[in-house]
Amino acid sequence: MAGASDLPVYLDNNATTAIDPRVLERMQECWKSGFANPGSQHAFGRAARTILEDSRESIAEILNADASEVIFTSGGTEAINASVYGFTFGRRGTLAATAGEHPAASEACQIAINSGWKQVTLTVDSNSRLEDALLDQLPWTDLKLVCVILAHNETGVIQDVQRLSSLCLQHGVPLLLDAVQAVGKIPVDFQALGATAVAFGAHKFHGPRGVGGLLLRRGVKLPPFLVGGYQESGRRAGTEAVPLIAGMAKALEVWHLEHADRDVIVRSLRDRLQSGLMQKCPSAIVHGLHANRLANTLSIAFPGVAGEALLVNLHLAGIACSLGSTCASGSVEPAKSLLAMGVAPDICKSSVRFSLSYQNTVSEIDWSINKIATLVSRLQTESVS
Numbered sequence: 001m002a003g004a005s006d007l008p009v010y011l012d013n014n015a016t017t018a019i020d021p022r023v024l025e026r027m028q029e030c031w032k033s034g035f036a037n038p039g040s041q042h043a044f045g046r047a048a049r050t051i052l053e054d055s056r057e058s059i060a061e062i063l064n065a066d067a068s069e070v071i072f073t074s075g076g077t078e079a080i081n082a083s084v085y086g087f088t089f090g091r092r093g094t095l096a097a098t099a100g101e102h103p104a105a106s107e108a109c110q111i112a113i114n115s116g117w118k119q120v121t122l123t124v125d126s127n128s129r130l131e132d133a134l135l136d137q138l139p140w141t142d143l144k145l146v147c148v149i150l151a152h153n154e155t156g157v158i159q160d161v162q163r164l165s166s167l168c169l170q171h172g173v174p175l176l177l178d179a180v181q182a183v184g185k186i187p188v189d190f191q192a193l194g195a196t197a198v199a200f201g202a203h204k205f206h207g208p209r210g211v212g213g214l215l216l217r218r219g220v221k222l223p224p225f226l227v228g229g230y231q232e233s234g235r236r237a238g239t240e241a242v243p244l245i246a247g248m249a250k251a252l253e254v255w256h257l258e259h260a261d262r263d264v265i266v267r268s269l270r271d272r273l274q275s276g277l278m279q280k281c282p283s284a285i286v287h288g289l290h291a292n293r294l295a296n297t298l299s300i301a302f303p304g305v306a307g308e309a310l311l312v313n314l315h316l317a318g319i320a321c322s323l324g325s326t327c328a329s330g331s332v333e334p335a336k337s338l339l340a341m342g343v344a345p346d347i348c349k350s351s352v353r354f355s356l357s358y359q360n361t362v363s364e365i366d367w368s369i370n371k372i373a374t375l376v377s378r379l380q381t382e383s384v385s
Contacts, residue, residue: 008318009364013296014153014181014355015322019247020206026250027208030243037239039231048242055242055249062256063183063198063215065190071214071232072245076180076201077104078225079214082236083176083197084108084147086222093144094118100128100154100337105147105178121340122148122164127291128157128341135164140171148175150198151182154337154353155288156297158186165194174220180204180212184255185294190215202244206357207251211244262358267295269356269365274298276369281376285347287338301343301351305379310352313375319368321354 010018034051036044053067060067073079081104088095097109099121113119120138123131130148146168151158161177168175174196182188183198184205190198197220201212216222222235229237255262277300278284287299302310307323314321323335334348343351356365 008320009360009368010320011354011356011360011368012320012322013357014156014204014353016203016209017206017357018359019203019208020251020254022254023207023247023251027243027247030246034242034246038242039239051246052240052242055245058249059213059252062252063188063190064192065215066218068233069190069215069218071216071235072240073199073212073214073236074210074241075203075212076178076199077212079199079201079212080104080176080178080180081108082225083199083214083216083222084112084145085225087145087174087176087197088112088115088117089223091144092116094120094139094142095145095147096120096122096138096143097147098122098124098130098149098337099340100124100152100335101147101149102153102178102180104180105149105176106336109147117144118142122146124340126342127288128152128155128337129291130159130161130164132160132163135167138167140167140173143171143173146173146175147178149178149181150188150193151179151186151294152288152337153181154335155291155299155341156181156294156355157288157291158182158294160292161193161195168196169194181294184252185296187259196220202248202251205251205255208244208247211241211248213248258358263295265358266356266360269360269362270296270298270354272362273354273356273365273369274300276366277372280369280373284376287341287343287351296356298354298356299338299351300354301347302376302380303347303350304383305350305376306383307350307352309379310350310375313379314352314372317371317375319371321352323352 034048036048038048038052056067056070060070125131165175176197177195179188179198180201183200196217198215203209224235226237283303285301334345338348
């Protein structure tokens with residue numbers, strides 16, 4: 001039995017989160033009161049428009065942005081793709097990114113490279129932190145875009161981008177931050193970050209899937225990624241999904257009110273899981289152990305155990321987790337983010353990611369520790385027999 005119930009233990013919250021009942025309630029209200037096209041001029045359309053703009057104002061206030069800087073998208077992937085496309089389309093230059101960017105960013109950058117752009121890599125240390133001392137050595141006169149993941153989806157490491165953003169501002173280089181794992185988990189201040197664009201997605205913080213946003217610095221104009229309409233002030237075509245947007249705003253509002261308590265709860269559970277596994281599995285290695293990490297994320301390697309085999313066994317045992325980025329699932333290659341940290345390929349392949357939420361319980365964590373440790377011990381024995 002998994003934890004205190006017959007249900008599996010869900011430790012894959014960086015992949016997606018369960019929708020908050022309060023968010024669902026808000027969305028259900030909007031399916032009735034905000035069903036109309038917010039671009040329509042009749043009373044129904046104006047009612048939907050009011051909900052849309054109220055949601056925009058709420059999100060902007062929490063993220064310390066101007067409402068005019070909020071563009072609604074279908075999710076974080078679209079927001080990132082749209083940004084990279086907008087900054088690179090019809091131009092040539094050099095872009096900089098870490099080797100461990102999410103596929104939404106790395107593959108969008110690859111399209112630019114295929115069209116003639118060059119790329120340089122932002123190096124990180126063994127804890128996945130940007131090596132600030134090397135930033136001055138970047139080819140700033142040639143750089144036309146810098147992309148950085150703010151909070152890493154695999155390791156949970158949170159980047160301090162103050163030095164990088166200062167240099168970007170100094171040299172007039174746009175800075176795109178993938179904040180999909182950051183917004184709704186840690187305070188994100190658009191003005192203080194100094195970024196040109198920040199991407200986020202609702203389903204990472206107990207909101208609905210299919211909706212996200214892009215914060216785009218006021219005065220910056222990009223060619224639209226989607227065309228065929230003048231929604232979002234001509235920056236993103238397509239009728240806005242008002243109930244989903246209202247749900248995203250509600251999820252962020254709830255987080256904003258509760259984040260201090262949530263952080264304490266989740267960090268305690270994560271640390272309990274981490275210390276329990278390190279005690280029962282002495283050879284375990286925690287990635288980013290000495291870095292500032294998301295309170296909910298534990299990326300851990302069990303040397304001698306194939307991560308894929310452990311993942312299958314954990315799923316059969318009732319523990320939902322992942323090898324890392326769900327968007328990169330199916331890949332048998334070592335995680336680029338771990339390789340960039342100097343982690344050996346065999347250790348990369350023995351790594352799994354547990355990501356928690358405030359909805360997890362102590363009993364679930366304690367049960368999981370024992371189950372994981374038992375499986376690791378068995379698989380390690382089998383690998384040497």
